[in-house]
Amino acid sequence: MDGQQGxxxxxxxxxxxxxxxxxxxxxxxxxxxxxxxxxxxIACPNHVTEIDPVxxxxxxxxxxxxxxxxxxxxxxxxxxxxKALRASRQIPVTRSSSSANRSLAVARxxxxxxxxxxxxxxxxxxxxxxxxxxxxxxxxxxxxxxxxAPVVPIAHWGAQQxxxxxxxxxxxxxxKRVRVLVGAxxxxxxxxxxxxTRTALNEATTRIMDALTDGVAELRGETPPTTRWDPNEHGxxxxxxxxxDEKPASDDQEGTR
Numbered sequence: 001m002d003g004q005q006g007x008x009x010x011x012x013x014x015x016x017x018x019x020x021x022x023x024x025x026x027x028x029x030x031x032x033x034x035x036x037x038x039x040x041x042i043a044c045p046n047h048v049t050e051i052d053p054v055x056x057x058x059x060x061x062x063x064x065x066x067x068x069x070x071x072x073x074x075x076x077x078x079x080x081x082x083k084a085l086r087a088s089r090q091i092p093v094t095r096s097s098s099s100a101n102r103s104l105a106v107a108r109x110x111x112x113x114x115x116x117x118x119x120x121x122x123x124x125x126x127x128x129x130x131x132x133x134x135x136x137x138x139x140x141x142x143x144x145x146x147x148x149a150p151v152v153p154i155a156h157w158g159a160q161q162x163x164x165x166x167x168x169x170x171x172x173x174x175x176k177r178v179r180v181l182v183g184a185x186x187x188x189x190x191x192x193x194x195x196x197t198r199t200a201l202n203e204a205t206t207r208i209m210d211a212l213t214d215g216v217a218e219l220r221g222e223t224p225p226t227t228r229w230d231p232n233e234h235g236x237x238x239x240x241x242x243x244x245d246e247k248p249a250s251d252d253q254e255g256t257r
Contacts, residue, residue, distance in 0.1 A: 007087070010084065010088045011061060014084065014088070015058070019058060022054065024175075025162050026055075026159070026177060029179040029180070030062070030063070030179075030180050031179065031182065032181055033063045033182050035152075035184060036063070036065065036152065036182060037185065039111075040110065040114045040117070040149055041150040042118075042119055042140055042143060042149050043116050043119070043154050044151055045118065045120060045212075046120075046154075046156065046212055046213075047125050047126055047133075048131050048157075049160040049162075049163045049165050051163045052120075052156070055156060055159045055178055056118060057118070059156075060118075065115070065116045066116065068088075068090055068091055070103070070107075070118075071085055073093060089110065091103055104143070104146065111149045119143065121139070121208055122137065123136075123137040124238070125166070127229055128225075128229035132224050132229065133216060133228070134229035135209070135231070138204075141205045145191060145192060145196055145201070148192060152183065152184075153182075153183035153186065155180070155181045155183065155214075155215025156181070157178070157216060157220055158178035162178070166241065179219050181219055183211050183214070183215045184211075186207050191203060209228065
């Protein structure tokens with residue numbers, strides 16, 4: 001059995017566990033998947049709840065694409081989870097420069113093989129009180145400019161009704177509907193081949209976040225805020241789980257949109 005067959009087998013086993021549960025918990029509407037590039041690309045979803053990766057991964061797998069996530073290196077040391085992550089070729093990342101270079105090399109291999117790398121450009125669950133995409137981080141933009149891979153915004157809405165942001169229990173009844181919308185690839189053509197300055201990275205990130213926010217606004221049927229939420233301006237940690245004092249006010253309310 002070659003590596004690709006082994007990866008598909010692992011994905012198949014994980015999907016066999018996850019899909020029945022997902023089908024029980026939520027109805028699904030998937031839109032725009034015919035727009036996906038034929039080759040490898042970087043998918044950038046918004047992040048509103050801990051089950052987002054399962055929702056987005058489910059959608060890609062059902063459309064015949066094998067998703068890869070950039071995952072914290074520490075997860076690869078967890079006995080069962082780590083083995084599954086390695087077998088399905090998820091990409092470990094740490095803050096050391098040597099490891100970052102290795103992660104980039106693996107990412108290039110995944111993209112060259114025609115597969116999908118999923119990067120949450122916000123870096124963590126949105127801190128925005130109304131769950132709009134917040135300020136983006138530059139990781140997706142950096143990978144896109146280094147590899148030349150297309151960047152596709154993946155907007156979704158509804159998963160937070162099943163597991164609210166920072167929630168600890170699933171809301172099973174009534175059955176919820178989750179919608180996933182694929183946007184057009186973000187135009188970064190004028191930034192490719194240029195020096196990778198902080199200005200270029202910020203501009204690419206802004207374009208990615210604008211496209212993603214437009215997709216979320218379409219799904220919600222609402223107008224997004226004119227200024228994107230910045231955790232630093234509100235005394236919040238940029239990554240990781242928030243403390244009770246840092247949590248957005250909406251998370252204390254019963255019932256999340």
